Amino acid sequence: xxxxxxxxxxxxxxxxxxxxxxxxxxxxxxxxxxxxxxxxxxxxxxxxxxxxxxxxxxxxxxxxxxxxxxxxxxxxxxxxxxxxxxxxxxxxxxxxxxxxxxxxxxxxxxxxxxxxxxxxxxxxxxxxxxxxxxxxxxxxxxxxxxxxxxxxxxxxxxxxxxxxxxxxxxxxxxxxxxxxxxxxxxxxxxxxxxxxxxxxxxxxxxxxxxxxxxxxxxxxxxxxxxxxxxxxxxxxxxxxxxxxxxxxxxxxxxxxxxxxxxxxxxxxxxxxxxxxxxxxxxxxxxxxxxxxxxxxxxxxxxxxxxxxxxxxxxxxxxxxxxxxxxxxxxxxxxxxxxxxxxxxxxxxxxxxxxxxxxxxxxxxxxxxxxxxxxxxxxxxxxxxxxxxxxxxxxxxxxxxxxxxxxxxxxxxxxxxxxxxxxxxxxxxxxxxxxxxxxxxxxxxxxxxxxxxxxxxxxxxxxxxxxxxxxxxxxxxxxxxxxxxxxxxxxxxxxxxxxxxxxxxxxxxxxxxxxxxxxxxxxxxxxxxxxxxxxxxxxxxxxxxxxxxxxxxxxxxxxxxxxxxxxxxxxxxxxxxxxxxxxxxxxxxxxxxxxxxxxxxxxxxxxxxxxxxxxxxxxxxxxxxxx
Numbered sequence: 001x002x003x004x005x006x007x008x009x010x011x012x013x014x015x016x017x018x019x020x021x022x023x024x025x026x027x028x029x030x031x032x033x034x035x036x037x038x039x040x041x042x043x044x045x046x047x048x049x050x051x052x053x054x055x056x057x058x059x060x061x062x063x064x065x066x067x068x069x070x071x072x073x074x075x076x077x078x079x080x081x082x083x084x085x086x087x088x089x090x091x092x093x094x095x096x097x098x099x100x101x102x103x104x105x106x107x108x109x110x111x112x113x114x115x116x117x118x119x120x121x122x123x124x125x126x127x128x129x130x131x132x133x134x135x136x137x138x139x140x141x142x143x144x145x146x147x148x149x150x151x152x153x154x155x156x157x158x159x160x161x162x163x164x165x166x167x168x169x170x171x172x173x174x175x176x177x178x179x180x181x182x183x184x185x186x187x188x189x190x191x192x193x194x195x196x197x198x199x200x201x202x203x204x205x206x207x208x209x210x211x212x213x214x215x216x217x218x219x220x221x222x223x224x225x226x227x228x229x230x231x232x233x234x235x236x237x238x239x240x241x242x243x244x245x246x247x248x249x250x251x252x253x254x255x256x257x258x259x260x261x262x263x264x265x266x267x268x269x270x271x272x273x274x275x276x277x278x279x280x281x282x283x284x285x286x287x288x289x290x291x292x293x294x295x296x297x298x299x300x301x302x303x304x305x306x307x308x309x310x311x312x313x314x315x316x317x318x319x320x321x322x323x324x325x326x327x328x329x330x331x332x333x334x335x336x337x338x339x340x341x342x343x344x345x346x347x348x349x350x351x352x353x354x355x356x357x358x359x360x361x362x363x364x365x366x367x368x369x370x371x372x373x374x375x376x377x378x379x380x381x382x383x384x385x386x387x388x389x390x391x392x393x394x395x396x397x398x399x400x401x402x403x404x405x406x407x408x409x410x411x412x413x414x415x416x417x418x419x420x421x422x423x424x425x426x427x428x429x430x431x432x433x434x435x436x437x438x439x440x441x442x443x444x445x446x447x448x449x450x451x452x453x454x455x456x457x458x459x460x461x462x463x464x465x466x467x468x469x470x471x472x473x474x475x476x477x478x479x480x481x482x483x484x485x486x487x488x489x490x491x492x493x494x495x496x497x498x499x500x501x502x503x504x505x506x507x508x509x510x511x512x513x514x515x516x517x518x519x520x521x522x523x524x525x526x527x528x529x530x531x532x533x534x535x536x537x538x539x540x541x542x543x544x545x546x547x548x549x550x551x552x553x554x555x556x557x558x559x560x561x562x563x564x565x566x567x568x569x570x571x572x573x574x575x576x577x578x579x580x581x582x583x584x585x586x587x588x589x590x591x592x593x594x595x596x597x598x599x600x601x602x603x604x605x606x607x608x609x610x611x612x613x614x615x616x617x618x619x620x621x622x623x624x625x626x
Contacts (some may be wrong), residue, residue: 008598013422037255059235060225063130063197066216067162069243071176071206073252074481078167079176080207086138086563087161088132088146088156092123095155104153105422108146109135114299118181125187131157133181133199137295160257164200165296168252170287171259173251174315175479179207179563180297183370194218203293206479208418213483216243245484249278257610261603266591270462272605274585276495277466277475279415281607282459284316318420321455322589324597325545326383327574328404328450330468330511333376336391337404337507343508344376354389363389363445366546377479380514381524382542385449392448397439400448401427406501407464408474415477423460426453431537451548461587465574468515469541469582471508472501515541516579519601526573540614541582542575542604544596547589568592573600577608584611 088109095101102119105111115135122132138146150156157359164179166172176250181576185203190211195201196218202208219240219513258269258281258485271281288305305313314320336342352370353362365371365385371378374495392400405411410425425429426447428439446452459477467474476496484490516539518524520531525544547570571593575586586604593599 042318064219065197066240066241067213069245077252082162084160087136088134091155166290172283173287175282177207178293199366212352213244217241245481249481255281262608271468274466275467286312289313323547324450324456327545339397350384350386354386375565377514379515388446388448397444424455466585474498526601527596540577540579541579545572571599572596575605
């Protein structure tokens with residue numbers, strides 16, 4: 001009995017084992033089927049997806065920055081070019097802990113807080129695996145030290161990139177401008193795709209105005225990389241399109257001569273060709289070194305420039321607005337002739353002051369004893385304030401303003417540059433809109449001598465002088481002369497005529513002769529500085545002026561010797577030459593220079609001599625006040 005019981009128990013155990021084995025086999029089969037189904041899905045259904053991921057890990061598309069177009073002067077001198085510069089770049093995905101990496105890099109290269117801040121901004125703006133510029137302009141020693149320790153600096157690369165340079169420096173800083181690192185404000189005004197791979201963009205001047213021409217289009221290359229992201233080989237390349245080379249109307253030699261003629265004084269000079277509007281010189285002094293901004297100027301250096309009392313960053317030629325003073329008297333005289341207010345030969349006795357009938361206030365002449373008997377030509381030549389007070393009182397502001405506006409006062413010239421301001425041409429409507437006040441008769445008088453509310457830029461002064469030289473012909477001033485058309489040929493821009501100033505030929509003759517008289521006759525305000533020893537091969541037509549910095553009471557007298565320098569008048573001169581066949585029109589401003597005849601006129605003479613190859617010698621026989 002016991003044997004049968006043991007046998008039965010054994011059978012039951014075997015059956016249980018069999019069931020368990022069967023269940024295990026079924027479970028195993030189910031797991032295998034599930035794994036097989038999943039593998040099949042991965043191998044077949046998701047094949048395309050994972051192939052793409054694999055290729056993206058192995059292949060990378062990198063942008064190639066275009067070479068920026070170069071800038072030359074009218075004679076082919078290089079004003080802005082490109083040269084290889086070593087720069088330190090970091091690929092964030094390969095760098096690991098950025099803070100640790102930056103700390104280690106301090107042992108190799110000087111990194112300012114501004115460098116690091118710009119780098120972190122670049123990191124936020126970059127695309128994946130796009131290298132970010134950390135430091136530009138590395139010297140050979142720094143490059144060698146980093147190369148030796150390259151294995152300890154993951155994600156760090158030293159690249160030789162084309163970098164902007166300005167061989168003629170501060171003398172051209174305000175006209176050519178400069179490039180600087182791209183920031184968030186720049187990206188907001190451009191297509192970011194067009195700047196893939198680029199680190200710099202035009203900031204001011206020609207560099208900014210013609211950014212679209214100079215920049216070019218980026219290219220791309222497809223590369224194979226290893227697991228660490230290092231490039232193994234280059235698979236394909238789409239070359240970038242280089243920026244367009246451009247030629248300016250500026251004459252580099254004349255620009256240097258003009259800058260030199262200011263002799264370290266603060267001021268501006270603009271020289272135009274009155275026949276085609278080409279700007280041959282545009283100087284604002286002092287200037288600054290534009291290359292400071294290319295590699296990233298430090299905050300301390302930038303603060304020094306901003307706080308410099310000489311204001312080297314201020315473009316006096318385009319942005320500076322100054323009372324044009326007596327330089328507008330020829331325009332007012334032309335308006336009076338055109339309106340029939342006076343005639344060229346009408347004479348008046350110009351004493352030392354003028355009074356509006358029924359008013360007590362005396363409007364004084366710059367020459368306290370007056371000028372005696374004057375007609376139109378002599379009044380312009382001696383710069384008689386009283387003569388023009390009388391004209392203005394008779395003519396009124398409403399008949400004066402249209403002629404001044406026709407010459408472009410109160411309007412931007414529209415030059416192809418950045419930062420130009422419009423100045424102010426005051427009128428009844430302007431005062432009502434700006435100050436909510438009525439116009440007073442005395443304001444008409446001081447407007448006629450270029451003071452009061454009236455403001456003008458040196459560019460505007462050069463522009464209306466060119467219009468005088470052309471007897472009403474107005475050509476749009478411009479800085480771009482030609483550009484490369486892509487076939488190695490220069491495509492030259494044509495002059496752009498503007499609405500001319502209309503006046504009778506005999507009236508133009510009167511103004512023209514009076515400007516020659518101001519320079520080449522003994523009573524003229526520019527006689528002492530130019531006319532007493534004139535050029536041997538040409539004559540100059542011109543007008544001196546002073547731009548008041550502060551107002552004087554009617555019984556006060558301006559005494560330069562009793563005033564601090566910053567309260568001296570600005571010195572002005574406008575003129576064109578040769579007087580009978582004008583080839584150059586010049587406006588000169590010397591800040592706090594005092595007398596236009598004594599200070600600004602010789603500067604203009606130097607510029608004209610440099611252009612026309614006249615005699616360079618000058619003498620100051622008479623110290624003129626106007």
